Amino acid sequence: MDATTALAVRLSHQSVKHLWDVYSRIEWPDTLDDSAWFMPPELCSLYGTEAWEELDLPAQRTLSRYELGNFFSLTLQGERPLIQGLVNQMYSRRNPEVTEYIHHFLDEENKHMVMFADFCNRYVGKVYNYKKLVLPREYAKGEEDVTFFIKVLIVEELGDYYNIAMGRDKRLHPLVAEINNIHHADEARHITFGRRLLKDLFEEFAPTWSAETLAGLRSWLGDYMRSSWADFYNPSMYRDAAIPDAYPARQAALKHPACRAHRERASERLVKYFLDTGILEQAPEL
Ligand SMILES: [Fe+2]
């Protein structure tokens, strides 16, 4: 049994051992009071900018509610294409052991979507949507799978940085911490699996690609990371939180050095993986 298959078997055992039910695991209070933070201030997208400094404490906390709603929505909306693509990876593309783990992966992602949607609809009043333009294109052999698992890893690794930080933050409502902890427990396995499979695929196919294909993939990866980050600065969420000049506030935050430093910090583990595996040759500008 090769190392990736053995890993899939081990992860499947773990998924069975830690099986949970999304309909009974969480107690949902009718309301969550506004005196606690929903997202820690340092993780709010406007933190460190002038727009943030102009808000009083209650307004910052209100923004943190919508910031959390945006983060949970982003995760949920990122899990939709992930589920679609994972289904394509099953029986025909992967061996029975890996296919079995993908069944757990799908089950867990489906529960995450139910959980995040429940939270957002109850306490934020909505699930946010994001415009994603997918242009049809030709792929070199193996490139479509490599691209898919890069997208999976980006949504999961960036999300996990937030989950870990929020899961242990005592300033947050305990329900918020709990949801982040539940998600992190499953995601730790998904990330281990995704990192391994992506490395295998890259090592198998990248040597067969032309220099243009490889350069094209690397430049797309940088663009994809920047566009993933841009969704954290959602003008609709700023408007819902009554931030004056929502769109200029977004543009200022995207350019602000404090926000860029945050993006680099939160992406550090992911970028290191891309550099270590040779998927990237240099860290992208974020
Ligand atoms: Fe998830």
Ligand SMILES: [Fe+2]
């Ligand atoms: Fe996941």
